[in-house]
Amino acid sequence: MVDFDPTIINKVFEHTDPVEVKPEMIKRFCESLGENNPLYTDPEAAKKGPYGGIVAPPSFAVTFRNGRHFFEHVPRYGKRGFDAGKDVEFVAPIHVGDTISLSSHVKEIYEKTGRTGTMVFVVIRSTLTNQNNQTVAHIDHRFMNRP
Amino acid sequence: MTTTLDLHTHSEASEDSRAPVEAYLNWIKLRHVERPVDGIVLTEHRQFNREADYRPLEDKFGIMVLRASEVETNYGHMLVFGVNDDMLARFDFANIRLDAQTVIDEVARMGGIVVPCHPGRPNIGLYEHYESKPPLEHVVAVEALNGGSRKGEDARADELISKFGYASTGGSDSHLVSLIGLCATRFSAYIKDIDGLVRELKTGAYEAVDFRPRRKVVPHAVAVETR
Amino acid sequence: MKKFDEVKIGDTLGPLELTVTKDQCRAYAKTSGFGDVAGRFTDEAAAKKEGLPGIILPGNMSLGLLSKLVTDWIGFGGARLTRMGTTYRVPVQPDHALTIHGFVTNINPDDRTVEIDVWIENEEAERLVTGTATVEFPK
Numbered sequence: 177m178v179d180f181d182p183t184i185i186n187k188v189f190e191h192t193d194p195v196e197v198k199p200e201m202i203k204r205f206c207e208s209l210g211e212n213n214p215l216y217t218d219p220e221a222a223k224k225g226p227y228g229g230i231v232a233p234p235s236f237a238v239t240f241r242n243g244r245h246f247f248e249h250v251p252r253y254g255k256r257g258f259d260a261g262k263d264v265e266f267v268a269p270i271h272v273g274d275t276i277s278l279s280s281h282v283k284e285i286y287e288k289t290g291r292t293g294t295m296v297f298v299v300i301r302s303t304l305t306n307q308n309n310q311t312v313a314h315i316d317h318r319f320m321n322r323p
Numbered sequence: 324m325t326t327t328l329d330l331h332t333h334s335e336a337s338e339d340s341r342a343p344v345e346a347y348l349n350w351i352k353l354r355h356v357e358r359p360v361d362g363i364v365l366t367e368h369r370q371f372n373r374e375a376d377y378r379p380l381e382d383k384f385g386i387m388v389l390r391a392s393e394v395e396t397n398y399g400h401m402l403v404f405g406v407n408d409d410m411l412a413r414f415d416f417a418n419i420r421l422d423a424q425t426v427i428d429e430v431a432r433m434g435g436i437v438v439p440c441h442p443g444r445p446n447i448g449l450y451e452h453y454e455s456k457p458p459l460e461h462v463v464a465v466e467a468l469n470g471g472s473r474k475g476e477d478a479r480a481d482e483l484i485s486k487f488g489y490a491s492t493g494g495s496d497s498h499l500v501s502l503i504g505l506c507a508t509r510f511s512a513y514i515k516d517i518d519g520l521v522r523e524l525k526t527g528a529y530e531a532v533d534f535r536p537r538r539k540v541v542p543h544a545v546a547v548e549t550r
Numbered sequence: 551m552k553k554f555d556e557v558k559i560g561d562t563l564g565p566l567e568l569t570v571t572k573d574q575c576r577a578y579a580k581t582s583g584f585g586d587v588a589g590r591f592t593d594e595a596a597a598k599k600e601g602l603p604g605i606i607l608p609g610n611m612s613l614g615l616l617s618k619l620v621t622d623w624i625g626f627g628g629a630r631l632t633r634m635g636t637t638y639r640v641p642v643q644p645d646h647a648l649t650i651h652g653f654v655t656n657i658n659p660d661d662r663t664v665e666i667d668v669w670i671e672n673e674e675a676e677r678l679v680t681g682t683a684t685v686e687f688p689k
């Protein structure tokens with residue numbers, strides 16, 4: 177079994193500084209994905225929508241990055257790390273003008289074998305909150321390491 | 324009377340699937356014309372759930388649900404059919420470094436059968452291991468068709484099958500509801516339970532069947548560098 | 551705008567055929583702060599040095615495209631994508647003909663949610679990224 181210090185599980189190792197969501201950020205994000213849903217791109221149309229104005233597409237939540245402490249605290253097994261997948265719970269929409277901060281902890285570490293060899297999975301859970309301290313999203317990042 | 328079973332499936336009990344068994348059965352009912360399977364075998368990763376009882380679901384949908392396991396060995400992943408208490412006591416199913424020959428021989432001695440799956444897949448399939456290690460003994464069948472195969476993986480399985488004379492099984496290796504039943508195994512006998520399945524698997528009287536849709540050819544895109 | 555009562559198990563989303571350009575890939579990497587971190591998303595030579603066939607899409611971008619399939623299906627409505635889970639099986643490359651598929655696999659009338667399978671396929675019908683999504687309709 178893979179060796180790790182069990183006390184690392186559930187320990188919050190990072191709180192990032194709040195990042196303000198500017199209209200250009202959502203605009204650039206939408207452009208890169210070819211997004212054209214008026215809910216996310218058309219301020220006038222979005223006013224008549226369920227959120228009363230432009231919100232970010234749900235997947236915008238995954239672009240909030242953990243800071244410089246992140247990779248110092250994510251246990252590494254071997255030299256190469258890959259993003260193996262995500263599980264994202266979109267709790268509330270992100271609006272223009274929101275300030276978003278992240279808090280992250282190690283959720284789980286496990287091992288299995290696959291196409292590319294023995295793999296150690298490290299699951300990091302990041303929780304996004306807005307300026308009102310409301311949870312916006314939970315993101316489980318599954319990082320795959322090859323020993 | 325023949326029996327067609329998807330011998331390789333993962334439900335939400337496997338850590339990398341979210342598919343409920345009921346949704347699988349509902350999907351088979353919905354797609355019965357394209358994927359005419361009589362039942363599925365749940366082969367959850369590195370575990371066997373002794374207590375799980377799918378009888379109410381079997382009755383509701385008229386589709387058989389049997390249980391097996393997918394374990395990880397030094398020759399790749401293998402499906403273990405006919406799991407019993409003796410095997411659970413003998414092996415730690417969660418161990419990702421089981422000795423393949425021991426598993427094959429001990430499972431057979433305890434009344435079950437082991438079928439190496441996706442043999443053409445890098446690292447976790449027999450083909451690659453046979454290039455550096457002696458072939459395993461007492462292998463009856465390998466999975467010839469796997470619904471999750473990448474290009475060339477099933478072809479490598481075929482190579483192994485012709486060379487060693489293995490019997491061929493098929494399974495979807497489904498982790499998503501909508502991918503259930505894409506590959507299966509057609510038995511020449513009527514099978515009604517796990518004992519029947521183990522008995523038939525040992526005979527070799529079955530074939531892998533492919534229900535994957537024939538796909539229109541998608542032309543490769545032309546690369547445009549505009550930077 | 552998608553209505554809960556009209557959704558049936560087996561309904562399809564897409565399929566959507568698309569090709570992501572290298573510039574789109576770089577633009578996405580840049581908006582999500584990857585630009586200066588990992589050359590595998592922006593720089594052909596750096597990607598090849600890592601043993602990749604060339605630039606690949608960030609996993610998050612695949613998640614974004616799969617999410618877009620679902621939010622396009624919802625349309626300009628009150629239903630919301632509340633969960634998306636992805637598995638990155640094979641790297642997704644720009645300048646390849648990709649097809650994005652989706653199927654409604656389950657409906658839960660009690661909480662008015664719908665479960666959806668989604669995946670990205672290449673020209674060889676290999677599933678590169680698979681995922682599942684949950685959509686919640688207004689009560």
